[in-house]
Amino acid sequence: MKAANAIYSRVSTRKQDQEHGLAAQVHACKRFLEDRKMTGPVRIFREQASGRRDDRAVLKELLHEAAMHRFTALVVFRLDRLSRSGIPEMFRVLKALQGSGVRVYSVSESWWDPDAPTAELILAVLAWAAAFESRSIGERVASGIASRRAEAEKRGRPFVWGRAHTSKVTNHPELPERAAQLRKDGRSWTEIAKALGVGRTTARRLCQISRAKRGLPSRKAGGALGGPSE
Numbered sequence: 001m002k003a004a005n006a007i008y009s010r011v012s013t014r015k016q017d018q019e020h021g022l023a024a025q026v027h028a029c030k031r032f033l034e035d036r037k038m039t040g041p042v043r044i045f046r047e048q049a050s051g052r053r054d055d056r057a058v059l060k061e062l063l064h065e066a067a068m069h070r071f072t073a074l075v076v077f078r079l080d081r082l083s084r085s086g087i088p089e090m091f092r093v094l095k096a097l098q099g100s101g102v103r104v105y106s107v108s109e110s111w112w113d114p115d116a117p118t119a120e121l122i123l124a125v126l127a128w129a130a131a132f133e134s135r136s137i138g139e140r141v142a143s144g145i146a147s148r149r150a151e152a153e154k155r156g157r158p159f160v161w162g163r164a165h166t167s168k169v170t171n172h173p174e175l176p177e178r179a180a181q182l183r184k185d186g187r188s189w190t191e192i193a194k195a196l197g198v199g200r201t202t203a204r205r206l207c208q209i210s211r212a213k214r215g216l217p218s219r220k221a222g223g224a225l226g227g228p229s230e
Helices: 022-035 057-067 087-099 119-154 163-171 175-184 191-195 200-212 221-226
Strands: 004-013 042-048 071-078 103-106
Touching: 004 022, 004 057, 022 042, 022 071, 042 057, 057 087, 071 119, 087 119, 175 191, 175 200, 191 200
Parallel strands: 004 042, 004 071, 071 103
Antiparallel strands: none
């Protein structure tokens, strides 16, 4: 059945608060349609992926369905749900939708009118702001990593990024040497991970930490300590 309207909701792969989660976005978009008496079947697209990725599967499906003229209006919670990759990507998505005869509406940005002559100018400013915010988040994460790395070096502790990895090494300082010994005994990464209760990537990191403590150069994961590659 051809749907008159569609809803696209997206959250990043990071934990998203309930206020702006997928369900909340869909609910707000449905209310938007009801308030404006935009009746008819509604196709809902839900995606969990970073807006900086240009290979989002659900977005590709959305654009395909639009090109097939399966709906005539698209509602999003915010325009940056479509893309946070900057002006070119934002324009690409909007132009593709407009070229398919789809009008795009935003729940949160009531000033956005897809038919207004100033729409492209406003869109350019919004896309720049979304890209700036995305870069700011990346810079804050990088700053946090640098700060934790410096603190670890100051205390003479090994630094492994990631809450789970850092906690595991900090709470169990004997793990690097245990991992190194298991690897020396010819155990595979899977066996080491299972024996220590960690993931395969962490098992490799633990061996790297052991080598660093002994002043040995780092080796590729497959040949570390002369063990098997799997």
